[in-house]
Amino acid sequence: MENVQSLDDEIRTLVAGILEMDAAELDGDALLVQDLGMDSMMALEIVASIEKRYKVKLPESALPTVKTLNSVIALAKQYVL
Amino acid sequence: MSSSVDAGLRLDFEAIKRIIPQRFPFLMLDRVIELEPGVRTVGLKNLTGNEWFYQGHFPKRAVTPGAMISEAVAQTGIVFFHYSRAGDVERDVTYLLGAIRMRFLEPVWPGDQMRLEVTPVKVMAQAAMLAARVLVDERLVAKGEFSLSAKPNRDL
Numbered sequence: 001m002e003n004v005q006s007l008d009d010e011i012r013t014l015v016a017g018i019l020e021m022d023a024a025e026l027d028g029d030a031l032l033v034q035d036l037g038m039d040s041m042m043a044l045e046i047v048a049s050i051e052k053r054y055k056v057k058l059p060e061s062a063l064p065t066v067k068t069l070n071s072v073i074a075l076a077k078q079y080v081l
Numbered sequence: 082m083s084s085s086v087d088a089g090l091r092l093d094f095e096a097i098k099r100i101i102p103q104r105f106p107f108l109m110l111d112r113v114i115e116l117e118p119g120v121r122t123v124g125l126k127n128l129t130g131n132e133w134f135y136q137g138h139f140p141k142r143a144v145t146p147g148a149m150i151s152e153a154v155a156q157t158g159i160v161f162f163h164y165s166r167a168g169d170v171e172r173d174v175t176y177l178l179g180a181i182r183m184r185f186l187e188p189v190w191p192g193d194q195m196r197l198e199v200t201p202v203k204v205m206a207q208a209a210m211l212a213a214r215v216l217v218d219e220r221l222v223a224k225g226e227f228s229l230s231a232k233p234n235r236d237l
Contacts, residue, residue: 041179041208041228048203048210060205 011073018045028070054080101159106133109153122161122199126153130191145189150223151181154213157197162209162229170206174231183225193217207231
C-alpha cells in the first residue's frame, strides 16, 4: 500500500513539473489539455518521463490516455506495479 | 563527392538539404557521419569566424550562441526523426521543436568542429523526445533533451 501511495505522489510531482505547476494544486480530475494548458509535446514528455524513471516501455497507444492526472496515475500503475 | 546517402550511414550537405528545410543563414549542419535509424545520429558542424552570428555575439570576442548550438542539435534531431519514424506515416511534414533543455558546459569558439550526437528517449509516429550531446575535440561542451513533432503541412 505504501508503494501505491508513493507512486501516486511521484506521478503527481512528475506531471506538475512538466506543467510547471505546484503539485499540491494539481486537481486529479482536471483535464490536462483543456483546463491546465497541456500540449501534445508535454503529453509525450510525461510518457517519456515515466518510461525513464521506472524503466518501462509504454506503447504509442498510451499517449491518448494522458487526459487527467488520475488517468496518468492509472496508466503508470498498469505498467509500473 | 556525390550528393547522396552513402550506404545508408552518412549524409553530405546536399543530402541534408533534402531532409531539413533550413537554409543560410540558419542551416547548422554540414554532414551526418553516423545514421542508424532509431538508434543514433551523429552530425558535424564546422564553425568559421565568418558565421553571421559572430558579428553581434560578441563584437569584441566571438563566441557561439547557445541558441545556435541548440539549433544545430535540433537539426540533427530532425535527421534522426526523419529516418526513425516507423510505419506508414505522413511524409509531407514540417518538423517543429516542442521543448528544449540544454546545459552549456564550455564555450564554443570560431574554428571549433561540433560533433552533434542525438539518441532517442521516446520516438512515436508524430513526435519524439531526444537526448543530445555536443562535443568539441572529444570534450563535452553541451548536453540536453528536446522534443520534436512532425506536423502535416496541410494542417499548418
